[in-house]
Amino acid sequence: MILAKAVELGISKVGFARATAVSPEAYERYARWIERHCHGEMSYLEKYEDVRRDPRLLLDGAQTVIVCAFNYYPSQFQRADVPQIASYALGRDYHEVVKERLMQLAEYIRENFGGETRVCVDTAPIRERYWAVEAGVGFMGTNNQLILPGRGSYYFLGEVLTTAVFEADEPCRDSCMGCGRCVKMCPAGAISPEGYVDASKCLSYLTIEYRGDLPENLDLGNRVYGCDECQRVCPHNRSARPTTISEFAPSDELLSLDAQAIAEMTPQQFSAIFRHSAIKRTRLAGLQRNLRACQAGLKGDE
Numbered sequence: 001m002i003l004a005k006a007v008e009l010g011i012s013k014v015g016f017a018r019a020t021a022v023s024p025e026a027y028e029r030y031a032r033w034i035e036r037h038c039h040g041e042m043s044y045l046e047k048y049e050d051v052r053r054d055p056r057l058l059l060d061g062a063q064t065v066i067v068c069a070f071n072y073y074p075s076q077f078q079r080a081d082v083p084q085i086a087s088y089a090l091g092r093d094y095h096e097v098v099k100e101r102l103m104q105l106a107e108y109i110r111e112n113f114g115g116e117t118r119v120c121v122d123t124a125p126i127r128e129r130y131w132a133v134e135a136g137v138g139f140m141g142t143n144n145q146l147i148l149p150g151r152g153s154y155y156f157l158g159e160v161l162t163t164a165v166f167e168a169d170e171p172c173r174d175s176c177m178g179c180g181r182c183v184k185m186c187p188a189g190a191i192s193p194e195g196y197v198d199a200s201k202c203l204s205y206l207t208i209e210y211r212g213d214l215p216e217n218l219d220l221g222n223r224v225y226g227c228d229e230c231q232r233v234c235p236h237n238r239s240a241r242p243t244t245i246s247e248f249a250p251s252d253e254l255l256s257l258d259a260q261a262i263a264e265m266t267p268q269q270f271s272a273i274f275r276h277s278a279i280k281r282t283r284l285a286g287l288q289r290n291l292r293a294c295q296a297g298l299k300g301d302e
């Protein structure tokens, strides 16, 4: 019954895990990643340690973590000669789209199974990829992406915590084939063969989250927002199929955005174009900073 509702909401895969504390191994791995300052300046990742350890602190009496995966693989891509935007940001902001759909799922659960719910979409301190593995939705790749067996990694994750009890799925024990392509092809050398991603070097972090001046001689290539390289080269994504969620279809406005349009963009135009886009996160100043870094790097290559 709940699976039919999930399909109706465009959810590609749903899994159930019993809400407990995360395993000590998973917690240690995260703590080591923070100790090594791999999180760059994302200091919020240091906070709410207790909640990251135990999702029951997000919802009193939580019994089940329901993990939902939404396909965002684009049906269309940008031309190669325009500043590149990561695939996930070509459509409408997933925070809005996934949240709207999970709120409907949560309402359905309350009406049909009772209890309380809480929806999480990348804003609450929950270890979502850990729970996705526990709920049988996918496995972790060396590139730190959650990979759905046979479907790839171009998926957004969202969770519904509920006090209702659902039978738990078996955790996904598949593993990434460890071909090493993501390690070799990462333009920033941010991925270790052991599967640690140093976010402070990652172009996705630097172009989206980082607010200061970009490091000198940073080679962004033509990437003005985010980076898809470690997903693009992953063999598991050969099976990726375009999303059927219409809100994730790339907007014509974004597909046609060129360097001149970004360089000359006013704050008003930025707000109008990106009001419902994840790109608003980087702000106009950040987008134009990234463009200048791309142009400086490309000039240096001539």
Ligand code: SF4
Binding pocket: 143, 185, 186, 187, 188, 189, 190, 191, 197, 201, 202, 203, 204, 205, 227, 228, 229, 230, 231
């Ligand atoms: S997003 Fe790009 S820079 Fe970041 S780890 Fe993946 S390949 Fe490397």
Ligand code: SF4
Binding pocket: 141, 142, 143, 144, 176, 177, 178, 179, 180, 181, 182, 183, 230, 233, 234, 235, 236
């Ligand atoms: S590119 Fe290879 S090593 Fe990297 S996540 Fe994919 S399968 Fe694993």
